[in-house]
Every structure is written in structure tokens, then in C-alpha cells.
Amino acid sequence: MLELAEYLLAAATVFVVAALVANLIVVFRYKSVPTLPDGEKPTISVGGGPSRAVTTPAPTRAGWFGTAFHVLAWVALTIYLGIRIALTGHGPFANQHEFAVSFCWGILLVFLVFALRYGLRAISLVVLPVVAALLLYAHTLDSGVEPLVPALQNNLLLSLHVGFAVVAYGAACVSFGAALLWLVQPKLPAEIRPRRELLDEIGYRAAVTTFPLLTIMIVLGALWADTAWGRYWGWDPKETAAFVTWLIYGGYLHARVVADWRGRRAAWLLIIGFAAVLFAYFGNHFFGGLHSYG
Structure with missing residues (x-):
């Protein structure tokens, strides 16, 4: 099975x-096909000659493959994590390898929801490289199945605490993708340039998803810490990093609602927020602490 x-x-x-x-082909090789009245077909002119009808534009095929491969990747990760659950009897969040794969699962899930809702494929050019890098990182880690360390032996809190973190981090990655595209948008070719208003909206909506999930994650983590270590909060490096991340996203939402922060300042806050997410994940490698499980 393994x-x-x-x-x-x-x-x-x-x-x-x-x-x-596939998404690179859609975004960089072809222009968007405009919406035309019912029954009217889009046309192109080849070599300055007469226009001819285009019935099945190539972006549709490449876009279909891009979405299909995205879904297949998510399904493969779902089955992979399911197998590990069946083998271990607990959520697949016991070590860096499992959490890296779960992190990718959360990013693909959240991005699929946003892609279906907003139809903006360009963000995948930021989000999917992050997923690919994390998967390659997961391949370098020990993937063996081992018993849980004593502090993690609470299957319910393990699954809930890290499960909320995975989805929150996935949404943070989507907001990061939208923010980064907002900053580079003027440098993109005009025909593939997404509207900044849409990028700003996606970044905001993803952050709205991230913040409450981070809040639940921290509360559950405090409850678990009391069970495992006899205190709710101890300023462990990972706890501190998670708290700083929560403050950044809370600050972004406050600035957005109260001061109507949009545009460049908001984009940089979202990028800093995702940098904090990555630090919260990788930081225990450098600073140790009670959350260092391998």
C-alpha cells in the first residue's frame, strides 16, 4: 500500500x-475569445486575408486540460493521504512530509474553488509553482510510517488543528498569487493582463477565508497544548509564528474595512502574510521548539 x-x-x-x-499555453499563447451574441461565431484574419470563423479555439482545449490535470493532482493527493490514514489510523499530519503533502492538497482545493468561481487562470502561474516546489520538497523527506510521538497522540485535535491550518494556508497561497499578480500586472502583455480590480477582490476574498480558519487553528492548538504540555500558550517558536501570521491577516482585513486599503499596500500585506505562513511551516527547522517532529 505504501x-x-x-x-x-x-x-x-x-x-x-x-x-x-497547460495554463501557461492558455495565458501566454492565446488571447481571450470575446463574448458574442448567440449564434455569432468569432473570426480571425490569417495573413491579412479574409476572416474565417473559429469554432473550437485552442485555449478551450488547453484550459480543459489544465483544469483536468489540476483535479487529477488533487484526487491523487486525496487518495495518497487516505492511504496513509488507513495505514496509521490517524490524520496525515504527523511529520513534515505529511504536512507538506497536506499543504499542497489544501492549496489545490482552495484554488480550484476560486478558479471555478472567478475563472481567472493567470493566478495558477503563481500558485501551481508553489505546489510543485512543496511536492518536490516532500519527496526529499522521509515518508515512512511511524508511531505518533506522545504529544501528538490525540487524533481528534490533531486532525482538526492541522486540518484547519491546511485549508487556511491554501487560501493564503491564493491571496498571495492574486497580490503578486496585482504588483506585476502593468508589466504583463496587454492581451493577457488581468484586471487589477478582480485581483484585488480575489486577494481579499481569500484573506477573508484565511483569517477565521487561522483563528480556529490557534484556539484548537491552545486547547491541544494544554492537554499535551499542561499550558495553553508558551511562546514556542511555531506558536509565535502562527500568532504573528494571524496578526498580519487581521491587520490586512482591518485596514481594508476601516481604512479601505486596496492596491499596492494591500498587495504587499498579503505577500508578507504568506511569507509568514511559510516561516511558520519551515521555521521549526531553524528554531526548534516543541513542534519539531521531523
């Missing part, structure tokens, strides 16, 4: 790269 799981993880990595390539 060998099958490894094949699924490799397949998910390939699917993510394939989705990225």
Missing part, C-alpha cells in the same frame, strides 16, 4: 506540472 501511495505522490507531482504547462 508503495502505491508513493506512485500516487509522483503522479500528483507530474499532474501539477502538466496543469501549469
